[in-house]
Amino acid sequence: MPELSYRDKDTVIHALSPLVKLAWGGGLVVLSLIFNHPVYILILFLSIIPMVRLAGVGREWASTLKFALWLGLSIIVINALFSYHGDHVLIAAPFRLPAVGQPVITLEAIAFGAVMALKLVVIISVFTLINLTVHPDDIMAVLLKMRLPYKSVLVTSLSTRFVPCLVEDMGRISDGYRTRGVQLDSGGWFKKIKNRGKITLALLANSLDRAVQVAEAMEARAFGNGKKRVFYKDITISKMDAVTLGVGILPLAAGIAVRVLGFGDYQYYPKLSSIGFGGWEWALPAIMIVLLAAVVPLAFLKRRVEFD
Amino acid sequence: MIRIRELNFTYNGADKPALNNINLTIEDGQFVLLTGASGGGKSTLCRCFNGLVPHFYGGKISGKAEVQGMDILETPPKELATKVGMVFQDPENQLVTTDVEREIAFGLENLGYPKNLIARRIEEALDTAGIAHLRFARNNELSGGEKQKVAIASVLALHPEILVLDEPTSELDPQSAEEVLRLLERLNDELGLTVILIEQRLDRVVHLVDRLLVMGGGKIIADGTPGEVMNGDIGGLGIGLPPVIRLMRELKSHNAALNGLPLTVKDARLRLQKVLRGVKPVAFTDAGASLEPVLNIDKLWFAYGERAVLRNINLDIERGGFIAVMGRNASGKTTLVKQLNGLLKPTKGKIRLDGVDTRKSTAADLSRRVGYVFQNPNDHLFADTVEDEIAFSLRNRRADEAQIARAVEGMLEEFELGRYRKSYPRNLSGGEKQRVALASVLVGEPEVIVLDEPTRGMDYVLKKKLISFLDDYRRQGNTVIMVSHDVETIAECARRVVLLSEGRVVVEGNKRDVLAKALLFSPQINRLAQALSGYGVADTTLTVGEMLEQIG
Numbered sequence: 045m046p047e048l049s050y051r052d053k054d055t056v057i058h059a060l061s062p063l064v065k066l067a068w069g070g071g072l073v074v075l076s077l078i079f080n081h082p083v084y085i086l087i088l089f090l091s092i093i094p095m096v097r098l099a100g101v102g103r104e105w106a107s108t109l110k111f112a113l114w115l116g117l118s119i120i121v122i123n124a125l126f127s128y129h130g131d132h133v134l135i136a137a138p139f140r141l142p143a144v145g146q147p148v149i150t151l152e153a154i155a156f157g158a159v160m161a162l163k164l165v166v167i168i169s170v171f172t173l174i175n176l177t178v179h180p181d182d183i184m185a186v187l188l189k190m191r192l193p194y195k196s197v198l199v200t201s202l203s204t205r206f207v208p209c210l211v212e213d214m215g216r217i218s219d220g221y222r223t224r225g226v227q228l229d230s231g232g233w234f235k236k237i238k239n240r241g242k243i244t245l246a247l248l249a250n251s252l253d254r255a256v257q258v259a260e261a262m263e264a265r266a267f268g269n270g271k272k273r274v275f276y277k278d279i280t281i282s283k284m285d286a287v288t289l290g291v292g293i294l295p296l297a298a299g300i301a302v303r304v305l306g307f308g309d310y311q312y313y314p315k316l317s318s319i320g321f322g323g324w325e326w327a328l329p330a331i332m333i334v335l336l337a338a339v340v341p342l343a344f345l346k347r348r349v350e351f352d
Numbered sequence: 353m354i355r356i357r358e359l360n361f362t363y364n365g366a367d368k369p370a371l372n373n374i375n376l377t378i379e380d381g382q383f384v385l386l387t388g389a390s391g392g393g394k395s396t397l398c399r400c401f402n403g404l405v406p407h408f409y410g411g412k413i414s415g416k417a418e419v420q421g422m423d424i425l426e427t428p429p430k431e432l433a434t435k436v437g438m439v440f441q442d443p444e445n446q447l448v449t450t451d452v453e454r455e456i457a458f459g460l461e462n463l464g465y466p467k468n469l470i471a472r473r474i475e476e477a478l479d480t481a482g483i484a485h486l487r488f489a490r491n492n493e494l495s496g497g498e499k500q501k502v503a504i505a506s507v508l509a510l511h512p513e514i515l516v517l518d519e520p521t522s523e524l525d526p527q528s529a530e531e532v533l534r535l536l537e538r539l540n541d542e543l544g545l546t547v548i549l550i551e552q553r554l555d556r557v558v559h560l561v562d563r564l565l566v567m568g569g570g571k572i573i574a575d576g577t578p579g580e581v582m583n584g585d586i587g588g589l590g591i592g593l594p595p596v597i598r599l600m601r602e603l604k605s606h607n608a609a610l611n612g613l614p615l616t617v618k619d620a621r622l623r624l625q626k627v628l629r630g631v632k633p634v635a636f637t638d639a640g641a642s643l644e645p646v647l648n649i650d651k652l653w654f655a656y657g658e659r660a661v662l663r664n665i666n667l668d669i670e671r672g673g674f675i676a677v678m679g680r681n682a683s684g685k686t687t688l689v690k691q692l693n694g695l696l697k698p699t700k701g702k703i704r705l706d707g708v709d710t711r712k713s714t715a716a717d718l719s720r721r722v723g724y725v726f727q728n729p730n731d732h733l734f735a736d737t738v739e740d741e742i743a744f745s746l747r748n749r750r751a752d753e754a755q756i757a758r759a760v761e762g763m764l765e766e767f768e769l770g771r772y773r774k775s776y777p778r779n780l781s782g783g784e785k786q787r788v789a790l791a792s793v794l795v796g797e798p799e800v801i802v803l804d805e806p807t808r809g810m811d812y813v814l815k816k817k818l819i820s821f822l823d824d825y826r827r828q829g830n831t832v833i834m835v836s837h838d839v840e841t842i843a844e845c846a847r848r849v850v851l852l853s854e855g856r857v858v859v860e861g862n863k864r865d866v867l868a869k870a871l872l873f874s875p876q877i878n879r880l881a882q883a884l885s886g887y888g889v890a891d892t893t894l895t896v897g898e899m900l901e902q903i904g
Binding site: 049060179180196197201202205209216217218219221222223224225226227228230242245246249250254257258259260261262263264265266267268269270271272273274275276277287340 | 375464
């Protein structure tokens with residue numbers, strides 16, 4: 045399985061300002077939540093593909109996509125099995141349940157589940173793309189730019205940095221238990237929970253030890269000495285970045301406007317409404333496509349400006 | 353310059369002082385080695401140099417301590433950071449950012465230096481530490497040795513006048529440790545940096561330093577050049593002398609023509625060549641263990657995903673044997689021994705314990721017969737008291753309480769842990785924790801015991817006790833399997849050595865066949881013996897005792 049953490053790569057997407065990527069990606073997540081129309085959600089999903097290709101992270105994305113699709117499939121199945129709304133009954137159970145009535149699987153429930161699943165795929169894909177193309181310290185720098193307190197941002201960043209250590213610790217502590225005769229994965233659920241609880245306590249003790257060591261190392265390197273901190277790799281915004289950032293935010297702004305004006309909604313129950321757009325309304329998704337894709341030529345332009 | 357007068361320090365809640373009337377002056381540009389038994393106050397003293405003691409830890413302090421003219425009792429560590437750089441034992445827990453460049457910038461950013469100065473300092477630090485090629489590397493992808501070099505670079509960037517290192521090589525393999533020590537030598541030699549290094553393995557560093565300080569019970573119990581300290585009465589210092597020095601001390605007591613002490617194998621060779629007369633030829637007879645195998649490894653392959661880590665291992669481990677498993681980092685040593693108690697299961701092939709395929713049992717079941725001691729004792733410690741910790745496995749087997757009480761008492765006595773019986777295990781010192789971990793495994797009386805790097809970071813006294821215990825344990829018909837990089841310990845106690853490389857057994861056999869005449873894995877005495885073979889010294893000599901038999 046390919047590694048899903050940031051790697052430095054020489055691509056136009058990696059070269060984009062982290063602010064642009066976070067604004068564009070954040071916009072996509074918000075849009076996927078506020079839109080209900082399947083065509084708009086599909087557009088959001090398709091807009092990720094060129095970004096992924098240009099960033100050269102297709103393999104990594106494909107591996108998370110596989111996971112997201114399984115998760116999506118489970119949403120479709122669960123919604124179909126437990127949501128009995130909708131007029132088009134595809135399968136009806138030959139029995140009735142108290143308080144629920146006759147369980148049925150409807151076309152509407154499947155369609156609703158499918159669009160929810162696609163929203164989930166969009167959100168997971170955005171997080172994957174950001175994770176693979178934005179340096180974790182740049183995320184921290186962006187948060188600082190947004191005037192979040194440095195110490196809180198640092199604590200968050202340190203917590204994520206030590207997640208792999210925590211996973212390793214857990215493996216070692218579990219092995220420690222096994223070598224002392226504890227059957228961690230057998231017995232009833234109560235015993236399993238009790239055993240896992242013991243591991244958590246040992247893990248906590250390890251983490252506290254680690255926290256003291258990290259704090260000591262930071263103190264020894266003048267952390268919190270009262271002087272105004274400088275950020276060596278601060279995020280600077282060139283004119284080109286400012287333009288790209290503006291363009292990166294546009295899909296979100298336009299999407300919100302579309303929704304406020306009452307477009308982009310879709311009715312799933314009791315009957316699926318028509319998927320097509322009446323009159324000039326087709327222009328709205330077309331505009332969204334253009335705006336979502338506009339960041340790509342600007343990414344190339346930025347590269348050219350830098351070379352010049 | 354560091355000037356300490358009548359310094360006493362007691363941690364909050366402790367009943368005895370960690371530092372007891374310390375008087376010490378360290379001149380600029382010295383390379384000082386600080387050693388001594390575990391819990392003797394070395395780390396506390398080092399943390400005084402940059403103010404972590406008392407400002408970070410808190411406690412009761414009295415006396416005077418000045419570093420480069422600054423009063424430590426009044427100056428917090430963050431203000432001393434540009435005077436004293438400190439590198440810690442664990443390479444993982446001192447790196448706070450995600451990549452090398454940002455790690456080096458961290459301290460400079462905290463000090464609010466202008467960006468152009470930070471850029472210059474980063475360049476200097478990268479070049480000085482010899483890690484320019486790692487500039488954009490991610491910290492979590494570095495090896496232990498590289499992480500320590502990054503930690504050193506990140507404090508060098510602050511331009512400290514004194515560099516303090518608390519056992520920086522104890523978690524590294526020999527090659528990485530060597531690289532880090534070479535870097536320190538260069539920093540002291542070429543840049544005139546004062547270096548204060550805590551280290552247990554004197555053989556690694558003693559030839560590099562100007563001064564040797566030994567601490568014990570919170571006091572400085574020996575101070576002088578390495579030659580002076582090691583030439584004097586070392587009884588009670590709790591330090592392990594490098595084998596060549598032990599040999600020369602023994603020889604000197606009989607041969608007045610030998611002057612001074614050699615600090616390196618080369619030095620010892622030159623001195624011995626001058627006085628070597630009669631050599632008594634000996635034939636070493638290494639007593640063999642039983643031929644009956646307790647463990648049989650048959651065509652073993654193991655892979656993590658698609659990456660093969662062990663490749664076609666075939667090995668019989670005989671009952672009553674003492675087997676050392678050696679090899680470079682990532683050669684598959686730990687992966688191999690984890691198969692023996694079922695923590696990992698073969699991808700292909702079989703391991704049989706007394707003829708029974710281990711794949712049919714869980715690690716928990718196998719633990720009754722194959723004990724496993726992890727490198728980090730914290731991985732063993734879960735209980736609230738030392739007593740409960742030791743009783744854990746027996747209680748888990750639902751043994752009779754009277755039997756448990758007897759077994760626990762036996763272990764407390766064996767490992768001298770009686771006075772800690774009600775203590776919280778994680779609050780003990782490193783050496784004490786190691787003893788609790790060992791007791792907690794051995795209380796189950798496994799017939800095979802596997803130890804992963806048990807002597808790493810261990811002081812001399814503890815190491816000696818552990819070796820003698822394991823030897824007794826083996827004599828009772830049990831089997832000891834030890835993963836280690838510690839060639840000197842292996843030469844003393846192992847009977848058979850298995851050398852792994854890239855997941856394959858490259859050499860395996862009697863320790864004499866494997867360790868003697870090897871380039872990298874031969875002990876100091878064997879390197880000396882090889883050079884003296886022209887005089888009739890057997891080139892398979894491994895230990896001081898064996899050498900003395902021939903030339904003593």
